[in-house]
Amino acid sequence: MVVGGAVPGTAELGLPAWAEVLGTEAHLERRELGVINVGAAGHVVVDGEKFELEHLDGLFAGRGSEVSFGGTDAAFYFVSAPAHATYPTRLLSHSEVEPVALGSAEAANERNLFRYVWGQDVESSVLQLGVTVVAGGSVWNTFPPHLHARRTEIYCYVDLDEQDRVFHFMGEPGATRHLVLKNREAVISPPWSIHAGSGTGSYAFIWAMAGENNAYTDLSPVAVEDL
Numbered sequence: 349m350v351v352g353g354a355v356p357g358t359a360e361l362g363l364p365a366w367a368e369v370l371g372t373e374a375h376l377e378r379r380e381l382g383v384i385n386v387g388a389a390g391h392v393v394v395d396g397e398k399f400e401l402e403h404l405d406g407l408f409a410g411r412g413s414e415v416s417f418g419g420t421d422a423a424f425y426f427v428s429a430p431a432h433a434t435y436p437t438r439l440l441s442h443s444e445v446e447p448v449a450l451g452s453a454e455a456a457n458e459r460n461l462f463r464y465v466w467g468q469d470v471e472s473s474v475l476q477l478g479v480t481v482v483a484g485g486s487v488w489n490t491f492p493p494h495l496h497a498r499r500t501e502i503y504c505y506v507d508l509d510e511q512d513r514v515f516h517f518m519g520e521p522g523a524t525r526h527l528v529l530k531n532r533e534a535v536i537s538p539p540w541s542i543h544a545g546s547g548t549g550s551y552a553f554i555w556a557m558a559g560e561n562n563a564y565t566d567l568s569p570v571a572v573e574d575l
């Protein structure tokens with residue numbers, strides 16, 4: 349998986365080919381892309397078609413697409429993964445994604461899960477993409493934790509105040525470690541690692557996955573007592 353950020357400023361910013369890394373003439377020659385705008389309003393151009401993205405809006409671009417980013421105050425987070433097939437480009441408006449309510453205030457893990465690409469209506473080869481927004485007063489995400497034996501998952505924490513941090517827990521269930529992350533920092537979770545976190549203030553995070561399938565429910569819960 350390739351993880352990146354695009355901050356266009358006053359000019360259009362093309363997605364680099366990175367031929368020395370990917371060995372292809374264009375980044376998406378054999379890959380598909382998920383994008384989330386973590387800044388102010390901007391746009392993404394895919395094969396000449398312009399898509400306007402507000403804060404936390406996303407976009408899926410299929411294999412073979414040519415992509416560029418624009419917007420003076422926009423900031424785009426993107427993830428690409430190898431694609432075995434070509435699927436249509438789709439704008440993923442945050443306001444149009446049905447939230448899934450998770451957790452509870454009592455457990456301090458109340459949050460809304462927005463599944464943008466998850467093997468259902470928006471088709472992809474392997475990429476899954478979404479945003480989870482932790483409710484005010486709650487701190488925990490992805491708790492109780494889980495594992496994905498057949499996928500890698502990447503979290504990027506956003507909308508965190510500069511003085512706040514997220515304590516992100518990783519590692520095998522019986523040997524966890526933590527990272528202290530600030531706004532717009534990402535963490536890659538191998539298939540054997542839990543991925544959960546607790547923040548010192550309100551926050552959201554972008555989750556992106558790729559692996560053997562794109563079945564969102566292909567995960568294994570980890571009991572808290574096994575940590």
Ligand SMILES: O=C[C@H](O)[C@@H](O)CC(=O)C(=O)O
Nearest residue numbers: 459461480489490491555567
């Ligand atoms: O495979 C699922 C991903 O870890 C996230 O969707 C979980 C999540 O956002 C949460 O529970 O807070």
